[in-house]
Amino acid sequence: MHIGVLKKRKKRRNAYARFTAIFPVCAFFLFFCFFAISPERKCGVLQRYDVRAEAVTGNADPVDPDDGKQTDRFDDPFGNFEDMPPEDLDADFSGGENGAAENNGFYYATAALALCAAGALAIILYVRRKKRNQEQMTEIKQHAALAAANEFIKKDPVFFADFADMLRLCRYRLCYAAEDGILMQDTSGYYKDGTYLFAAKDEIAAEKILLACPEEHENMRNGTVSCHGEKIAAALRAFFGYDRITTCYQVVYAPEKPLPLKGVLRFEKANEKHLRTILDTYDRESPEVLKKLVASGRIYCAYAPADFSGEAENFIGYIGQHPEGSMGLLLIFPQYRRHGYAEELESFQINAILAEGRTPYAHIIEDNFKSFSLQQKLGAIVASGKVVWMSRSDEKRD
Structure with a gap:
């Protein structure tokens, strides 16, 4: 401000x-x-x-x-x-x-x-004035933290695109924001303990942020954290004892205009009739989260013509957004692969996010070479560092 x-x-x-x-x-x-x-x-x-x-x-x-x-x-x-x-x-x-x-x-x-x-x-006037002063001080602190977060994101807009997208969606709680790092919680409600996004300029700054936010330790320990930078992730892993680790490339799409579509597929938002198929075929999100994503319209299903008349259609796959806003959940059923449908689904999802005024981004697991090649084909920009998703297994949770 x-x-x-x-x-x-x-x-x-x-x-x-x-x-x-x-x-x-x-x-x-x-x-x-x-x-x-x-x-x-x-x-x-x-x-x-x-x-x-x-x-x-x-x-x-x-x-x-x-x-x-x-x-x-x-x-x-x-x-x-x-x-x-x-x-x-x-x-x-x-x-x-x-x-x-x-x-x-x-x-x-x-x-x-x-x-x-x-x-x-x-007394009434004093209480009202005190309450108003507290609200104003909170507002000033929030504006200052938001300004600090935006300044930190500007240092590497591609690497911190997920932070910028969450701020744009207004589904966040800033736990810490300064020139040395950001700690932010996703408040969309998909996960019980929330998803945290964490970034720091170095390991010393990461330790400082953790010590400055002791009230977040329990949720971070039992929840999921998206950490930017492998060295920072190692420090958090040692601090919280995470044993489930997934390292990803972060890619960002910034086309000058919407991507062209071939027009061979018809898209519709997933509903109850698709839910059973999605639950049976996708295992990287819990059934509870998938149900919430379907209910909120975050997953799209694709249909291809079954014959030349176009009257009959086949449900060939789906794509969507993860709870924090990244593109994903892409799946083409085996019998419909190698027809270029994956590129069509990706292009459709990119255009849908662009239409919302957002910047599309995705996290590609580092050993998923086919998906990485697809993103490069679509003109994705690869971030300078990696994003590490971390959580504790059910046996280690408090």
Whole structure:
């Protein structure tokens, strides 16, 4: 966010803080004046000022102070009380005829009520201001962390394309973001303990990030981590005891325009009728995750004409996106292979992601040479480093 915008927000916060600090005092004063003083006394004070003003201007005769319209019994606080009438010295605390504890037009019960109301109002305003300040500080920290994450991603946009895509999808929680690395959790909800994306400039920075986020250790230990860089992955593996390791190439697709399609296949989103086939043929995701991917429309099924008429179709395979957003789940059934269908499915998925305003990327297992050749044929850009997926087997989980 631009620095000027942050400065303007800071000025508005300071003005709001000053207002909320002064307002309770003013509110108490108003409560005290309008509710603690009886209506009769207010009217008497106003009448006294009106009469004196007329006397000064010569528009009215001087008023006898003993005619009942006014009293100057308290005009001289140092006067002789012995000369005052007894009724002036008699303060009535009994409540009077109306039950109001009144002393010369002053209601003590109402004053206490006004004081309590003003105090309650001050507390409410203080709590609201404190909550608002906390929200604003959280927002400022989030903006700063997001800016730091974007700066780190710019160092190698291809290698960190998955970070950029997750930020674009707004399905993340930034656990750490600075010039030395990023720790981010996928909040899409496909995995129980979430998927973490981790990157650091070196092993020392990786250790620093882990020590700065102790509250994430349990989920990282029992969840899945996508770590960028084999040396960084080795440090995390030793720290958490991961025993399931998959090393991948990260490839990014950045065509100037959508890839051409041959038009021989028809695509539709997977639904319940495809679910059983997908569960029986794909084993790199759990059945629970596959069900969620199908329900959210993240998997596409492809159909090819069964004859020249085109009326009959064959379900030849499927493709989709993994929970974190990478392309994958590509499978062509054995009887339909070697017809160029895999390239058609890949091109379709790339175009679909481009249409969403995102950058398509994929993780290719390092020994999957056929898939790697296909990506190169489609013009994929290979990242400078490798991405290592790590998790603990069920026997080693807490």
